[in-house]
Amino acid sequence: MSSDGLWSIGELAGRAGVTVKAVRFYSERGLLPEAERSSGGHRRYGAEALERLRLIRSLRGLDLPLAEVERVLPGAAGVREEEGVRAEALEEVVADELRRVRGRLAELRWREASLRLVQDGTAAERVERLRLVGAVAVPPDTDAMARFWRRILPVRLPGRVVSLVVDAVVPQPPRDPDPEQVLAFARLHALVTDPRLDGAEFRPAPPLPDGEYRPAVLYEGLAEAYALAAAEVGAGRGPEGGGALDRFVSAYADARGEPDGAAFRHRLVGWLAVHDGPVIGRYWKLAAGLFAPGEPVLGVLHHQLSVALRGQVRAGTG
Template sequence: MWSIGELAERAGVTVKTVRFYSDRGLLPEAARSAGGHRRYGPDALDRLRLIRSLRTLGLPVTEVGRVLDRDDALEDAVAGRLREVGSQLTALRWREAALQLLGDCTVEERAERLRLIGAIDTPPSTAALARFWRRTLPARFPARLAAKVLDAAVPQPPAEPTPAQVLIFARLHALVSGPCHRAVDCRPVFLLPDAEYRPAVLYEGLAEAYALASADLRARRPPRGGEALDCFVSAYAASRGTRDTPAFRRRLPGLLPPGADPVIARYWELTAELRAPSSGPAEPTAGAAHSWLCAALKTRTGRPAPAPDGRTP
């Protein structure tokens, strides 16, 4: 049996450390001496070394206690700690890139960049972007479809950003965080004021059309007729309770927005820049797919299509 001092010496720690873990129940004593002093058996040394290893990995005392009590708790504890460390590393990479961005700019650019960077967290949150898109969705829109829209429209911040990506995301955040760009309502009106349509039907169809058009965009095909355009037109027709006919196709350009929304157009431009890989073409955004389909509609109907911006009704 060892005294608290002997155990501390064998473990290479202070008596205060041994007492701290003992008082919290992590290092049970084996007995007490006649004078009331703590005594520890040989197994206490292995347990103390394990405690120190877990604490070195950053596990809090409460988590260490769970690992000691349950054989299967270590895996969960390590996974949780890895997530925490990953978040910390991402935050540090964003700060590093932001500092590089400020260090490489001119004096004239510095004030604006400080304002933009100061408005975002590190790592940044996408909550403002999600709120922006929720404002555009129709009332009583199905939650399942809303989640799909947000997944497609809200870009995830890169874990290892370049200084340029930090600036792009900061500008994107500033764009959606400003006051509503419409005097009355932030929700767009994409069909004629007297039009009645089923938003859920429209969005379901457009998601499929955008996916098909993205394949054409990746292949660098010019706007054209085909499966993607058929799906695009059918989505609008079905949402209005009608069929895809030549007459409807000639009419559809007039039902689409009369011009590009500058805020949305800028949103998709910044999103494409943020998602652009270091090499190779970027994955097409929903805005790019919408633009391609509107141009394809124009080529097939012979009617001027509106300058599209990629936002659906």
């Protein structure tokens, strides 16, 4: 430092551990305050410029784009050391970058698990698995599954109920998946995007046979039944307890406008056997391992309630 307490551009660059080119670039962008110019027109810098360079290096070290750095740092003109950074802008920029980093980490975790899945298979399995994981976006999304359910749900179902159903039946991709979860997700994606679903023989059956029924009444009633069943399962009991099975049956009876009784329960067993066909059964078999631990899996609860109803009807106690 010279007798006037100022540094040349080269001295500042050396102290900050950056190149002269970098100092000149940041100066021209208005990020570095100049104390004055020498008699020869050369830039001279004081201590606040060194502090500012260290802040810039820190921000760039976090991989923040230059435009974001400029958002965070106040203009060089009139900068005082105590001003530091724009606190609100720094908070926003860091939050945005953190979201991007988390997204990249999720992508890398998914890619790692996918590579392990392919690597661990036999020669024949590797080709099949490669095709499956190659059809899934990275990081994965649930758009195809949501479209599947929106397509098979009754057209008369109110939008708010459709959204509730889709949120409950579509599993989110695991944040840190293992290879088996990647395989299940990829197979689930293949199932819901199978073009054969456009054919009548593969299309899932409606929840009730042809005839008038109120879809909103059915699905809202089923939601209550599943909640009761989940509470029973969480308490270590069967899902048919706590009124869950009766609410399950009454959801269908109320939707049809029929009384709940032995005759209705006998017919409902037949309807459920048709509705719980191979496509829906396959969906829930693949999806079950993708829900978070402790999260109720509606397909499993539905199956358990259906089995309980079938057992009750066969025993003649319904």
